[in-house]
Amino acid sequence: MRIRNVSLFDVVNGVILVLVCAVVVYPLIFVLSASISNPSAVLSGNMWLWPVDITFYGYERVFSNSDILTGYTNTMIYTTVGTAVNVVMTVMAAYPLSLPSFKGRNVIMAAIVFTMFFSGGLIPTYMVVRDLGLTNTMWALILPNAVSVYNILVMRTYYQSSIPGEILEAAAIDGSSDFRTLTKIVLPLSGPILAVMVLFYAVGHWNAYFSALIYLTDRELYPLQLFMREILIQGQMEEMVNAADSSHNQTLLNEEAVKYAIIVVANLPILLLYPLLQKYFVKGVMIGAIKG
Structure with missing residues (x-):
């Protein structure tokens, strides 16, 4: 079975790889964003991907x-x-x-x-x-x-x-x-x-x-x-x-x-x-x- 010259295997494989990448990359982005975000936003769940109220207190x-x-x-x-x-x-x-x-x-x-x-x-x-x-x-x-x-x-x-x-x-x-x-x-x-x-x-x-x-x-x-x-x-x-x-x-x-x-x-x-x-x-x- 092919969809526009793309096999079903390629589609399924691509979806799985995207999910795996998301699972691997998300924690890295989250930790980096949390390190420069307001801690209250992190603990309350308002920061889930990108930084919120950027602060460098932790690094200081x-x-x-x-x-x-x-x-x-x-x-x-x-x-x-x-x-x-x-x-x-x-x-x-x-x-x-x-x-x-x-x-x-x-x-x-x-x-x-x-x-x-x-x-x-x-x-x-x-x-x-x-x-x-x-x-x-x-x-x-x-x-x-x-x-x-x-x-x-x-x-x-x-x-x-x-x-x-x-x-x-x-x-x-x-x-x-x-x-x-x-x-x-x-x-x-x-x-x-x-x-x-x-x-x-x-x-x-x-x-x-x-x-x-x-x-x-x-x-x-x-x-x-x-x-x-x-x-x-x-x-x-x-x-x-x-x-x-x-x-x-x-x-x-x-x-x-x-x-x-x-x-x-x-x-x-x-x-x-x-x-x-x-x-x-x-x-x-x-x-x-x-x-x-």
Whole structure:
């Protein structure tokens, strides 16, 4: 059955996709609008999509809070350094494991995959980190999770399916070392999968809080997520809204404004990162997930 050269499947599929987009996009628009709207309009339901009585009180309180700025700076550092370490380690593991000439690669790959299903557990991991002297340092949040086995598998599959063996053989015949082949030939052809790895690792570091909760006691090293936990879960919101100078109802309204502002501030960098990598993201995921 066709309607003006458009199949029924295309129509139904288009409707479903529009609904899915609405379900995904509406919460984002709502939170952004609520963060700059009058809190009373948000709580009363008068603001349901676009901002009402625009105010930036929530952002003023957020950016005037020294803890939020400290956490934001720390999270940016942890995400940048951690993602760089993750990508380098993943490439250095995946590339040799993708080479048929690498002897023992199947045994090594089996040992790596084994760790996906069996681990030492939380307490032994903490003891290792403590005995290495990493507690209360940035490296406690980076080194224990320096590489993801799943991402090694994805990148290894990408190299096996997307990098022609003939190119590597030609480079070897010309006298190129393995490291030179990796840096001069393989990496320039790995844009899509590298974009995927950067996005996966960056999102993981940006949202991580459990490792910091376990390994850090110095508040100067806290990431943003721990400060958000204190504010939103442990009831420290009143300190940010000058509760002593406001009525109870006004305090509740101010807390609502700060809550939405914190959500926007905490997620905006990652939301901005995805459009920059989206061009490579789909291709990298598909090629890295399926061996053609």
